[in-house]
Amino acid sequence: MNTSDYLVWELDPVIFTIPEFGLPFPVSIWGLILGFILIYFGFQKISPASEKEEPESWKVWAVILGSLIVAQIPFLLIDSPTLNSIGPIQPRWYGLMWVCAFASGYMIGVKMYKDAGKSIEDLDRLLMYVLVGTVIGARLGHVFFYEAEFYLRNPILIPQVWTGGLASHGAAIGIIVAMYLYAKKTSWASFFWVADRVVPGVAIGGMFIRIGNFFNSEIVGIPTDVPWAIIFTRIDMLPRHPSMLYEAILCLIVLVVLWTIYKKYDQKPPEGSLFATFLILLFGGRFFLEFAKQTLADFLEGSLLDMGQLLSIPLVLIGIWILWKKVNWKR
Structure with missing residues (x-):
């Protein structure tokens, strides 16, 4: 394998540095x-x-x-x-992508809330629920899905989000809980109505976060010799699948499909349709993309399925059940 035939990725994850000052x-x-x-x-x-x-x-x-x-x-x-x-203050590309994720998701939310004749104040309240649910869910998901034994021995490290370790499946669960709590506190909104207006923003947010993972050279794929393989020098000198970019493209496709359904029904999609479609497409796609990723759960090394796939299956099944049993397409 000639490594000179592949793109070499060695970008510093720090954008710039401001020196320490007293x-x-x-x-x-x-x-x-x-x-x-x-x-x-x-x-x-x-x-x-x-x-x-x-x-x-x-x-x-x-x-x-x-x-x-x-x-x-x-x-x-x-x-x-x-x-x-x-100081030293070191803004990172990954942090910038998180800002882009929430800003773009918020802009989509503004559009959908205005289309429904709802106030921006209600959307701001929803944003706080989703923000808290995302961070807590992503952190606890990583702790319990991937490194439970380590964190149970060191529980004081669990709140230290800044040390790294966030799981997208945990974020999904956290967002679902946040939407449920928001809908419960909002008299005019059902859970599915809220979920339909959150998932397009989650899709574009997921795209930006996976781009941030690319800047950080994390969540890399398995070694491969495909022409578009990338050598992540912070990991090793092996050409690998850019699996985080695969997921970014998947999120963009999901967003396009959701927005197409939204426009097809004149900004009033059947309740639950966008949410269910999101679960099926995103986590169904994730199931197959996991085959190109390096496993994150060491205790599943050598297993037929990895943790990401095991967590994706129930979410896909929930999406199918919602489309079949809960969505009133005629309405």
């Missing part, structure tokens, strides 16, 4: 958290009665600066973790 005085981390909470409630107090008006700029700055200063005072007397310096 603060003139230590800043309490818990004080910063309290400060942001005070800012939120402060803005509620100074918000004008009319939505067309904006609060005076001096009041905005008074709330921001006053909250941050006042929040630090209690922690001058209480021992708490502090920041003495900031």
Whole structure:
């Protein structure tokens, strides 16, 4: 195998670096958290009665600066973790892709909520549910599906999302739970109505996140000699399937199909149709793409199916059941 015939990927996952700089005085981390909470409630107090008006700029700055200063005072007397310096700051491509994922998903949500005559405030509330559900679900999915033995021995590491380890199947479960809780708290919305307007954003978000995995040289495929194989130098010098790009393309295809159904029914698709189609296409495609991926669950090494495939099967079956039993196509 001649490695010179393949694309070599060695991009630094860090976009740029801002050097470390010292603060003139230590800043309490818990004080910063309290400060942001005070800012939120402060803005509620100074918000004008009319939505067309904006609060005076001096009041905005008074709330921001006053909250941050006042929040630090209690922690001058209480021992708490502090920041003495900031940096080095290293924005990463993966983080940028996460921002693109939520921004693009939010834009699709705005379009669909406006089409349905619903308020953007309701969409903002849904975004918070989905954001929390995605992060918690993805983290717990990785912990329990792939490295349960390690994290049960080291439970203090479970909340440390920044150390890496997020599972897309766990994110899917977290989003489903978040949609259920949102629908339960929203009198006019059913679960399937909400789900139909979340999954297009999840599809485009998944595309951006898999591109982020490509920048990070993670979730790589098995060695291969296909012409489009890529050598990920951060892993080894073997040409491999760019499996994360396969999944990015799959997400884009799913988005196109969902949007086609949405437009075909004049922005009023039968409830549950988009959600079920999403489950079948995305996780059905994932089942087959897993054959090109390097397994992430070491305890399944050598098994006929890997963890991603085992988790995809029930989601596909749920999608088929919804299309068969729950979707009223005539309506």
